[in-house]
Amino acid sequence: PGENLFVRITVAISEIIIYVSIVVGWVYFVAWSISFYPQIYYNFQRKSVVGLNPDFLALNIVGFVMYSVFNMGLFWNPGIQAEYFERFPRGLNPVLVNDVVFSLHAAFATLVTIGQCFIYERGDQRVSNVARGILGIFAVVVIVCAILAATDTFHWLDFLYACSYIKLTITLIKYVPQALMNYRRKSTVGWSIGNILLDFTGGILSMLQMMLNAHNYGKFLSFLAT
Secondary structure (H helix, E strand, O other): OHHHOOOOOOOOOOHHHHHHHHHHHHHHHHHHHHOOHHHHHHHHHHOEOOOOOHHHHHHHHHHHHHHHHHHHHHHHOHHHHHHHHHHOOOOOOOOOHHHHHHHHHHHHHHHHHHHHHHHOEOOOOOOOHHHHHHHHHHHHHHHHHHHHHHOOOOOHHHHHHHHHHHHHHHHHHOHHHHHHHHHHHOOOOOOOHHHHHHHHHHHHHHHHHHHHHHHHOOOHHHHHHO
């Protein structure tokens, strides 16, 4: 039994970098959090969502729901936390409270935007069959994984990982329908550039924080490996 005991000691190179990292973390949290509102305000101002691709919204809400499920499961569920630490006994819970708050807020803001599609002019815009097919595949994956977890075929932690992989996939493809729509229309009217700029800013600062932490705690090689 004594072989399983260990002491974790975290040594930082610079206290200043610690505080810089904290500031950067909150700045990217704010940037990502407010990135939804330029589009919401733009829709309200125009009283129209024409030019905002519905496939993007459909993918986005599913992505943030999956992200919320992952975060809430690892942050609040003791059973799933136990599974995580059994698998990674020397690890730390990767989900922090700001992750939970952001994912829930993102899902809420996306729902608000979707709600605008039902009250403002939207023309003949509808969710495409391609997007419906992709979301259908995701739904099957979630249902199958939930059944497997419920029947103890694999762990609920693996179910959460499946949700996170769906979120990652959506992150990689969600802007494609909007980009194609803009190209075909030869116009970006209806699409707020503020969304992209703030999202990009948040992503860059998130990477910066990870690099600062990796350097400060001597884990830069592990950062590159991810």
